[in-house]
Amino acid sequence: MASMTGGQQMGRGSQTFYGINYGVNENSCPTVDSMKNDFNVLKPYTNRVRTFALSVCNQASLALAATQALGMRIYLGMWIDRPDTFDNEMNALKNILANNDVSNVDGLIVGSEVLYRGDTDPQSLANYIKQVKELVAPHGIKVATADVYYKFPEVVVKELDFLMMNAFPYWEGVTIDNAADTLMSHYDQVVGASLGKPVKISETGWPSAGGNFQSSVASVENENKYLHDVLCRVKQRNIDLLYFSAFDEPYRGGVEAHFGVLGSDRNTKPGITIEAGC
Template structure:
């Protein structure tokens, strides 16, 4: 019932949804911690953003970064001034679990918009693979998305900002996810053939097939690649072998076709993250196209 009330409120106020437009065709997911585990400062973000902008060339235009939290490490408070200084736009992720963190994340977004306006925002996704992980029910996530839409589009007067969801391709095609897709302006789909144990020779084709499955089942929504990538080191997973050469091939076989088709992609990730921990930390430290010192490991040409 609350979802219906919010939708009626948005429609009655004449809110117009616009398709998301990234300033470049490739963006990068970027973590909020330095190599030593400390939180990034505004100066750190400036260096990150300047670096990814320098990777642009004739076919690949890099002007957007995706962040995974608004509140962790004072993310937006430190990153938004850096984005404005370097002409980078930020795709915002609101981490939606647990509930107290979701509220804190939403409050940080409101503070950032009231302080710096919205010119720095490329788009917003509420939650990140929470459905795949089972940490949120679809109805709860749909309610959160509508709450953020009311905040941004109505209370803060920015109806042009696209707000949606981000999850794995397997979850997005599940019938249970329809309620979330219905309230989303935009859908970010994640896919990692490495984590499917696919050999590199077949990885690009597998990703394309998975992406097209999502696109064909959700034809009425803008679809963006929220995360894909390949680790250059760390443990291999079944047929997915880690190496710099395989990272390079996956870029050629996946990022380049997306660019040529005009499909926006956020690559995971810009830089290696030695401070990562958790169950998959040993390999997730090595998904960067660049090392921790911001030097590219591979060519980003297509």
């Protein structure tokens, strides 16, 4: 767990971030207590987390219990890479709605980059979203999908309550000086395709180590600059941003292991100083 001193150095107040993405290693499932410890580490910086699946490691029920114990809010994700996983997630959702308090759920995200990966087609995704909306509407839960900025076809957008956009300028090979402008350009592109519905940034980040991608350099200095630049832009434009990600995740391997705001030891990364805005 990060020390209080490290947390106070890192951010000013509980809303440095609108929200932070929280990944789970399905080969080492967390407990409700380990989630509570993790979320307590994050509380100096945000009052909101996002998870990626319902049934895997029973993470949705655990995360609901952990966030509610700490007075935090949550976006729940459904992992739907195949028809059978959608069925599993729908069964988990029905169980969650029947047995859990969902009053702190800000939204349900049906799928993470499923169109980008080609896991399903737009019409099938639209049908999944429609089924989920019918199930959660009586509970007052809004529904989105999260995908890369150029994968929001109208057939899908029509079914959404709001849009969640992922964009990683690092993986586009841009220089750090152009990275925040690149993110904002992608955001504006999604707004143009949103049919007037709200658009949030569901994932963006920059790695502190692990190698370069074209003109994108992975370093602590560049992660720190990207954090500062992006937090400034979203504050200026009043954009809801869920940063990727909470902690370094060594199980991912390679550069993808180094996108955490905090290290895998839950302590502040040396050289990272986060301020809430400009």
